[in-house]
Amino acid sequence: MPTVCTSIKVSRDGQFILAAGTYKPRVRCYDTYQLSLKFERCLDSDVVTFEILSDDYSKIVFLHCDRYVEFHSQGGHYYKTRIPKFGRDFSYHYPSCDLYFVGASSEVYRLNLEQGHFLNSLQTNAAENNVCDINPVHHLFATGTSEGRVECWDPRVRNQVGILDCALSSLTEGTEVQGLPSISALKFNGSLSMAVGTSTGQVLLYDLRSNQPLLVKDHFYNLPIKSLNFHHQMDLIMSADSKIIKIWNKDTGKLFSSIQPQTDINDVCMYPNSGMLFTANEDPKMNTFYIPALGPAPRWCSFLDSLTEELEETPESTVYDDYKFVTRKDLENLGLSHLVGSSLLRAYMHGFFMDIRLYHKVKTMANPFAYEEYRKDKIRQKIEESRTQRVQVKTLPKVNKNLALKLMEEGDEEAKVASRKKKGKAVPSILGDDRFKVMFENPDFQVDEQSEDFRLLNPIVSKVEQKRKKKLRLLAKHAAAAQQAAEDEEELEGKASSEEDSSDDDKSWVEEVREQRRLIWQEGRDRRRQERKEADRNTVLLEEEQNEGGETSNMAESNKRQPQFYQLKAGEEFTSFNNMARKQKMQKVSLEDRLKLEENSGTNNMVDTAVGSKQLTFTLKKSEQQRKQQQAEREHHQERKKLRRSAGHLSSGRGRGWGGRGRGRGRGRGRY
Structure with a gap:
């Protein structure tokens, strides 16, 4: 449709299936032998x-x-003809047409198709009649009224023969x-x-010889029953409301099967x-269901x-049958983390099936x-619901109090602005919307103000709220001025928006975000440090348990019980005290002198003894000019070594000058 x-x-004859629908109103006829649409009107x-x-x-x-x-x-x-009142149902009496x-x-209006005119109507005791049916055996006519009664008439004498209340x-123990x-x-x-x-979702099975129902079946949906069908081969009744189709035994009321389509049901027909x-149903596509346990498939679709049979030969069990999806956090809360990897848990997406x-x-x-707490919560909710008719005091909800208080303040300010403006209308608050009321009732929706996301977003949100409140004040101010001076309201709102734009340069929220990031990083560092301390403490306790037994172990245990200010770990290298003393002296020397002393090694290592075993290693990088200069000096020294001659046989002495007498000292070189 x-x-x-x-x-x-x-x-x-089972060959044609007719369906009526809308829109536009039409009827369609399907030919089962051809498996196609025969006509549409x-x-x-x-x-x-x-x-x-x-x-x-x-x-x-x-x-x-x-x-x-x-x-x-x-x-x-x-x-085409017309009946005096709006019709809801009709039945055809074959013996009299x-x-x-x-x-x-x-x-009850009677139209005779043989004579072609209306006959005398049947006057019932009800104000309105909803449905009717004619018994296929003795042709007893029955009509269901809006007062919850069934009136039976004999078409042969046109008299009422019985009333069934x-x-x-239909009221059972759990019926509201x-x-x-x-x-x-x-x-x-059949005949009896x-x-x-009923309109409250009950199906009553009667014997015409008794005014008490043989069986009452409740759908528990509180929806009107729309269709009733009998399955004679297995003594079953198929009842349907707008939500579900239930197939149950007419003698015991035991449920045989149920079908729940995705859309509301209007009518059900059995082949x-x-x-x-x-x-x-309320959908363009009409649904077709086949249940092999009820009977064979029609001959025009015998391939079903x-x-x-193939499906029965290869049964496949799905992962979701009788399983519960849990996350890792749920397993930790239940103490079942040790089952991860076992056959009791099936990994699926971000959790497991158990x-x-x-x-x-x-x-x-x-x-x-847990059940007692759940029961107390339900009782508390019922009591609170019953108190809604009393005089209400404006109080904060139990969940998300800060958010509710902020919404109340914003609602009051918006109401004030709307009352001052000429054409303004107050926007409905979230607190008054039923779609969001669970957010202020269910503790699962509580906003965690200590979480990292909230702390990083809160400065931005608070700044936006401040701008919003400032805008509301400006709008209220200009609205009041507009009423006094009779100026254009749109022009005033434009001025308010320009003033708001001028205040957008304030970036103080950036500093707040940075401060929150710093605090979060510091808390994480302290938490990791505490975890490392706990791990070291657990390691020491484990070693104490392993070293128990014997005098040596007792002495070691007594020593370990004393406070220890240091701990030797495997893989650490320790130097002698002389090296430590030399390094302490080197720390007093300037960095330039230390670099000159260690220049020949190419790498320089500095150990920070105050911090611990942290080591700083770096390599000096020289410029191209310095490398060329060092290379030139190195070549010059090598050349001088080749040209230099030994002068070990020369010694210093005294002599006279060449031009006269006197004493003098002189040094010289000569070859003898």
């Missing part, structure tokens, strides 16, 4: 219900929502009384059985002598039997009072 399918039926108004009078599609009667009754033949539209119409009236019988239930569905089975569906059923029975068992052992 283009939009919605309202009703669906199968012809008596558009109608003037929506169809409430229709009936196939012949064995095939050649005679069809439609009841429209605008009180018209339309007859169709094999060639198309045949005749009468159509019985029920609706928003106390009368179903309203009080919300007005008088009305009859929403009615179906005969009748099923009645005769098979396990196939069709649903008309071979498909189901057997639901094991989960409930461990959950009960971990918190045996």
Whole structure:
């Protein structure tokens, strides 16, 4: 259907399936032998219900929502007439060729198709009639009223033969009384059985010889029953409301199966002598279900039997059957972290699947009072709901109090601004929206103000809130000025926005974010340091346990119990005291002198004894000019070594000068 399918039926010969829907209103006929659409006819108004009078599609009667009754033949539209009141259902009496119409009236209208005119109506005791049906054996006519009664009439004498009150019988122990239930569905089975569906979701099974129901079946959805069908081969009843289809035993009421489509159900039709059923629902596509346990597939789709046989031969169990999804955090809370990697847990995405029975068992052992706490919370919620009719005091909720207080303040300011403005309207607050009320009731939605994300975002959010409040004050100020000076409101709002833009240069929130980042880093460092201390302490305790026994172990244990100010670890290298003294002297020398002394080694190592075993290693990088100069000096020294001659035989002495007498000293070189 283009939009919605309202009703669906199968012809008596089983060859044609007819469905009525909207929009635009139409009827479609499908040929099962050809597995295709045979024809489609558009109608003037929506169809409430229709009936196939012949064995095939050649005679069809439609009841429209605008009180018209339309007859169709094999060639198309045949005749149209109108009933006095809006109709809700009708039935065809084959022996007399009468159509019985029920609706928003106390009368049951009779239209004789042989004579072609209306007959005298049946006057019921009800204000309105919802549904009707005719027994296929003795042709007893029954109508269901809005007061919760079923009235039975004999078409032969046109007299009422009995009244059945179903309203009080439909109330079970767990049923909530919300007005008088009305009859929403009615179906005969054989000559003595009748099923009645109520608007509160109960199905009552009656024997016509008794005024008490044989069985009451509750759907527990509190929705009107829309369809009732009998499965004669297995003595089952198929009842459907807008949410679910339930198949149950008519003698014991035991549930056989249930079907819950994704969309609301309007009508259900079973294909005769098979396990196939069709649903008309609030969706363009009409659903088809096949249950092999109810019967074989129709002969026009016998291939379904071979498909189901193949599925039975190769059963496949899915991961989700009777399993509970848990995360690693849930396993830690339950104390089941040691099961990771075992066959009891199946890894899936960011968690695991575990057997639901094991989960409930461990959950009960971990918190045996969980049910009591849950029960107390539910009782507290019921009490709080009952107090809503009393005089309410403006109090903060138990969850997210700071957020609620901020929203209340913003709502008050917006209301003040809206009251001052001429054309303003207050925006509804989150506190008054039912979609967000769980956020202030369920503790699972509590905002963790100590989390890293909140602390990093809070300065930005607070700054935005300050700007927002400032904007509201400016708007209120200019709105008041507009009322006094009768100026243009839009111009004033433009000025307010310009002033707001001028204040956007304030970047103080950046410093707050940096401060929060620094605090978070410092807390993480302290936490890691504490974890390292705990790990070292656990290591020492483990060594003490391993060294127990013997006198040596006792002495070691006594020594370890004393406070230790140092600890030797494997892999550390220690130098002698002379090296330590030399390094202490080197620390007093300037960095330039230390670099000159260690220049020949190429690398320089500096040990910071005050911090611990931290070591700083670096290599001196020289410029290209310095390297060239050093290379030139090195070549010059090598050349001088080659040219230098030995002068070890020369010694110093005294002599006279050449020009006269006197003493003098002289040095010289000579070769003898």
